[in-house]
Amino acid sequence: MDARFLAIDELTAPPSIAVVVDVMRACTVAAWAFAQGAEKIVLAASLDEALALKARHPDWVALKDGPAAPGFDAVNSPGLLRSTDLGGRTVVQKTTAGTVGALAVKEASLVLCAGFVVAEATARILRARGCDEVTFVVTGEGGRADEDLACARYIAGRADETVTDAAPFLRRAATSRTATELTEGVRQGAHPDDVALCLELDRFPFALVAAQEDSLMVLRAADSASVHPVHPVHPVHP
Numbered sequence: 001m002d003a004r005f006l007a008i009d010e011l012t013a014p015p016s017i018a019v020v021v022d023v024m025r026a027c028t029v030a031a032w033a034f035a036q037g038a039e040k041i042v043l044a045a046s047l048d049e050a051l052a053l054k055a056r057h058p059d060w061v062a063l064k065d066g067p068a069a070p071g072f073d074a075v076n077s078p079g080l081l082r083s084t085d086l087g088g089r090t091v092v093q094k095t096t097a098g099t100v101g102a103l104a105v106k107e108a109s110l111v112l113c114a115g116f117v118v119a120e121a122t123a124r125i126l127r128a129r130g131c132d133e134v135t136f137v138v139t140g141e142g143g144r145a146d147e148d149l150a151c152a153r154y155i156a157g158r159a160d161e162t163v164t165d166a167a168p169f170l171r172r173a174a175t176s177r178t179a180t181e182l183t184e185g186v187r188q189g190a191h192p193d194d195v196a197l198c199l200e201l202d203r204f205p206f207a208l209v210a211a212q213e214d215s216l217m218v219l220r221a222a223d224s225a226s227v228h229p230v231h232p233v234h235p236v237h238p
């Protein structure tokens with residue numbers, strides 16, 4: 001498998017197969033949203049778009065990163081989201097990097113969104129499809145975020161079965177700048193357990209597949225054997 005690791009701003013033409021990696025924290029949060037019962041996640045291109053969608057669909061759950069803000073129901077923290085019942089709800093998610101990365105590759109034939117919590121389910125889809133070329137979108141810090149690079153390389157290694165030991169990859173993510181700043185409380189809209197939750201390897205058995213539905217980019221939990229959206233994911237009770 002030919003794996004390329006690109007920053008968002010290095011994307012030129014739409015890749016055929018894209019894995020958008022945001023360990024801390026958009027993809028981990030998305031996985032937790034499905035674990036808490038969400039039906040789907042609409043990826044918003046801006047805070048204004050998220051609020052406009054919320055205005056049109058008042059029962060949707062508007063989620064942003066950073067501090068809480070008027071009009072939004074949740075923040076981009078797995079530690080906070082894991083105690084929220086999202087049964088059957090639609091979430092609108094807007095973050096700094098992960099949602100931007102997914103929207104940047106919306107023309108791809110397959111878009112997976114990943115973190116360590118869905119690493120094996122993601123790799124299983126790549127193996128099952130026998131992908132020759134996969135573009136990993138390393139969303140953090142202009143493509144240099146250690147946690148995203150480590151996770152992307154780990155998933156690539158699991159997809160072509162050249163890697164079995166996750167420890168070095170998890171260690172790199174655990175010592176990343178993002179992990180440090182989250183641990184030190186530098187980042188707002190966070191929970192003390194966020195870093196640990198982002199590093200829970202294969203916490204969830206499903207993958208995250210994004211696809212265009214009408215004019216929206218929609219993320220759904222997918223059975224990694226079939227790449228068809230599954231619903232509902234049974235809520236995980238912390």
Ligand SMILES: O=C(O)[C@H](CS(=O)(=O)O)OP(=O)(O)O
Nearest residue numbers: 024025026065095096097098
């Ligand atoms: O919410 C996040 O973890 C980050 C923004 S920051 O690190 O909190 O400043 O956004 P993401 O798009 O999830 O990387």
Ligand SMILES: [Mg+2]
Nearest residue numbers: 022024025140
């Ligand atoms: Mg991030």
